Amino acid sequence: MEIKLRYFGQLQELTGKSEEVFTVSLDTVGALRQYLIERYPKLDELNFKMAQDNKINSDSSPLNGSLIDLLPPFSGG
Amino acid sequence: MIMETRYQRHIQLNEVGTEGQLKIKKAKVLVVGAGGLGCPALQYLTGAGVGVIGIMDPDMVSISNLQRQILFNENDLGKNKALSAKEHLQKLNSKVELKAFPIALNHDNAAEYIVKFDIVLDGTDNFYTRYLISDQCILHNKVMIYGALYKFEGQVSVFNYQNGPSYRCLFPSPPEAGIIPNCSEIGVLGVVSGIIGIYQATETIKVILELGTILNGKLLCINLLNHQSTILTLEKNQKEIDQINTHGTAIPIKNVDCFVDFELSLNQLSSKEKIKWIDVREHDELPRVNHLNPLSHTVSLDLLLNSKDKIIAFCKTGTRSKVFVQKMKNKGIKNCFSLKEGAEELKKWGLKTQN
CATH class of the missing domain: 3.40.250.10 (Rhodanese-like domain)
Structure with missing residues (x-):
């Protein structure tokens, strides 16, 4: 399955990308998280949220979206 | 009569009218943090004629604030932000009751202040206060208008609105200390805080007027560098909300390192x-x-x-x-x-x- 990932905030600096396209066969959002952490180990410490097709999902949700957004919390104000 | 002239551009709108303007007059909004987000929000809320506005900030105006906190000027350097903001805002609208609280919101005093208002606008720059506001808004059934920044990006949402999700439903726990930098650590383009702060003021007024689509259960993510604007839906996590209600008080986050001062x-x-x-x-x-x-x-x-x-x-x-x-x-x-x-x-x- 081809998915497009968009990185928000600090995740852009940690991955060096604002977006990228992957072909993966993974069951859940959590499995995708693990896949990405293996690829970019620094992501592990950020407890980011993941949304698929504009809906924020828990890690147990099945991975079936084509657009995945990765969101870290923002602190500034 | 004066009221009608001052707010005529509001009253002219069918969606607002005299009735709507009276709702604005009756509203009580607490703005926590008179910084990059709080300043522009305060200016529009005061201009709009919100009846009672609380301004809470323990910090002093410093020269590095003036790049984005344009409510202040060079004569304010060294003055407390809440007191200074009140002084400027009162000149904008003498009819608004402005209450300056030159203190930090903490676990001892939060409930005392928050219960006196209908809406809390989160203009903080640290997770410690943000989670505290969120928990207190759950406990006292107040709407939280959330905004936060990262360099050229912003997030906006409305929490605890009509039984909707809370900040903890989005981020149940904060990141480890020192992982997410705030504006003073990493920098922010001044206008980004202005845009996000004004977004927060917009949502505040819409909540007061029960107007349009509120960012309830939705997170708006804006990137001002590439104009990418995304609305993500988020679900309520009843477990997170019950946890606060069962606890009966706000739950302090572990990494107080986020506490900015x-x-x-x-x-x-x-x-x-x-x-x-x-x-x-x-x-x-x-x-x-x-x-x-x-x-x-x-x-x-x-x-x-x-x-x-x-x-x-x-x-x-x-x-x-x-x-x-x-x-x-x-x-x-x-x-x-x-x-x-x-x-x-x-x-x-x-x-x-x-x-």
Whole structure:
């Protein structure tokens, strides 16, 4: 399955990308998280949220979206 | 009559009218943090004629604030932000009741202030206060207007609106200390805070007027560099909300390191935590707190640099310890805090937690 990932905030600096396209066969959002952490180990410490097709999902949700957004919390104000 | 002329452009709108303007007049909004987000929000809320506006901020205006906090000017340098903001805003609209609170929101005082308002606009720059606002808004059934920044990006949402999700439904727990930098650490394009702050003011007014689509259960993510604007839906996590209600009070987050001014209170500490205490006072100042084995402020820098424990400096009133912590920060020691309470309170706390 081809998915497009968009990185928000600090995740852009940690991955060096604002977006990228992957072909993966993974069951859940959590499995995708693990896949990405293996690829970019620094992501592990950020407890980011993941949304698929504009809906924020828990890690147990099945991975079936084509657009995945990765969101870290923002602190500034 | 004056009211009608002043707010004529609102009243002309069918969606607002005289009735809507009266709703705005009856509203009470607390703005926590008169900084990059709070300043522009305050200007529009005051201009709009919100009946009562609370402004809370313990900090002073500094020269590096003026790039984005354009409510202030060079004459305000060194003045408290809440008091200074009130002075300027009152000139904009003398009919608005402005209440300045030149203090920090903390776990002791939060409920007392938040219950007096209908809506809390989150203009904070740290996770400690943001989670505190969120928890208090759950406990007292107040709407939280959330905004936060990262360089050229912003997030906006409305929490606790008509039984909707809360901030903890989005981010149940904060990241580890020091992972997510705030504006003073990483920088922010000044106008980004203006746009996000005004978005927050917009949502506040819409909530008051029950107008349009509120960002309830939705997170707006805006990137001003590439104009990418995304609305993500988020679900309520009842478990997170129940946890706060069952607890009955706000739950302090563990990593108080996010607390931007490096101060902390005894009530933020758990007795299980490993702490290196540093006594910043002279050797003959009383009371001594020997049972906590404090180090002297002449301790070697290497020992502190390599410390895995939290380092907390204290003195008689929390003033000298703050200066000490600032020096330590400048020398690259990160995990270092200044105790707000003095040695007297610390002694009592130490004896209590040891028993």
